[in-house]
Amino acid sequence: MDHLDKLENQSIYIIREAYKQFKDIAILWSIGKDSTTLMWLVRKAFYGKVPFPALHIDTSYKFNEIYEFRDEWAKKWGIKLVVGKNDQSLSSGMGPDQQDKLSCCGQLKTDALKQTIDKYRYKALLLGIRRDEHGIRAKERVFSPRNKQFQWDYKDQPPELWDQFKNKQQGEQHIRVHPLLHWTELDIWMYIHRENIPIVSLYFARDGKRYRSIGCEPCCAPVDSNADTVDKMVEELKTTKVSERSGRAQDKERAYMMQKLRALGYM
Structure with a gap:
C-alpha cells in the first residue's frame, strides 16, 4: 500500500x-x-x-x-x-x-x-x-x-x-x-493525477498565470506559473516557495x- x-x-x-x-x-x-x-x-x-x-x-x-x-x-x-x-x-x-x-x-x-x-x-x-x-x-x-x-x-x-x-x-x-x-497540497494534486479527477480549468496556467486557490473572483489573483497540466503542477509544487493562498485577499x-x-x- x-x-x-x-x-x-x-x-x-x-x-x-x-x-x-x-x-x-x-x-x-x-x-x-x-x-x-x-x-x-x-x-x-x-x-x-x-x-x-x-x-x-x-x-x-x-x-x-x-x-x-x-x-x-x-x-x-x-x-x-x-x-x-x-x-x-x-x-x-x-x-x-x-x-x-x-x-x-x-x-x-x-x-x-x-x-x-x-x-x-x-x-x-x-x-x-x-x-x-x-x-x-x-x-x-x-x-x-x-x-x-x-x-x-x-x-x-x-x-x-x-x-x-x-x-x-x-x-x-x-x-x-x-x-x-x-x-x-502536493498529496491532493498527486491524487487528482492518479484518479483523473475533473478539476475547474482556473487551476491550469494560461499566458504564464494560474490560480493556486479559488473563491470569489474579486478576491483572487493568479500567480506566475507555466503549469498547464496536472503533471506540471505536481512538479512545480515540489520546488515552489510561493504560499498556496498567496493570491487570496490578504486582509x-x-x-x-x-x-x-x-x-x-x-x-
Whole structure:
C-alpha cells in the first residue's frame, strides 16, 4: 500500500464513520480542488453515490467557471445540490468592493452557511480543509465541535490520539468533519493525477498565470506559473516557495483575521 492509498483509506474511514454517526449531514462543496477531491472520496466510500446533500455557499461573486463546473458535475454525479445564499446582505449591496473583506466574508460566507445549516437542520458537515493550508486550520481536529451558534473555540478541542476520534455530539453542538486534514497540497494534486479527477480549468496556467486557490473572483489573483497540466503542477509544487493562498485577499488571510473568521463559523 503506497502513500496515497493510506491517505485514501483513512479519509474513507472518516467519511463512513461520520455518516454512521450523523444522518443529518451534508458535504460542503466549494468546487475547489480540495472539496472536489473530497467529493470523489465520498463517491468511492459509497460505491459511486453521494448519499447526502452537497452544500454550495454562493456569494454571487464566484468565477463563472465555478458555476459551470458545479452544475455540470452535480448533474453527472447525481448530486443533490443545495445552494445557500445570504439574500438579505446581497440585496443590501454587500460585496467585496463595498466593505472590508472580514465583513464581506462574515456575511456572504459565514452567515450564509449558518442560515443554511439552520434551515436544513444539518447536524454535521464534511469539509475539505487541510492542516498545511493555513496556520489556523492546523489547530483543527478531524471531528471538530461547534456550539449552537456554530462558533469554534480553538482553545478547547478534543484530543485525537492514535486516530481515536471524539465523534459523539453533545447537546446542541454542531460538528465539522475534516477527512482531508492529514493531506498536503502536493498529496491532493498527486491524487487528482492518479484518479483523473475533473478539476475547474482556473487551476491550469494560461499566458504564464494560474490560480493556486479559488473563491470569489474579486478576491483572487493568479500567480506566475507555466503549469498547464496536472503533471506540471505536481512538479512545480515540489520546488515552489510561493504560499498556496498567496493570491487570496490578504486582509483576511492574516493569522488573526482568519482565526477570528473561523471562530465565528467560517469554513
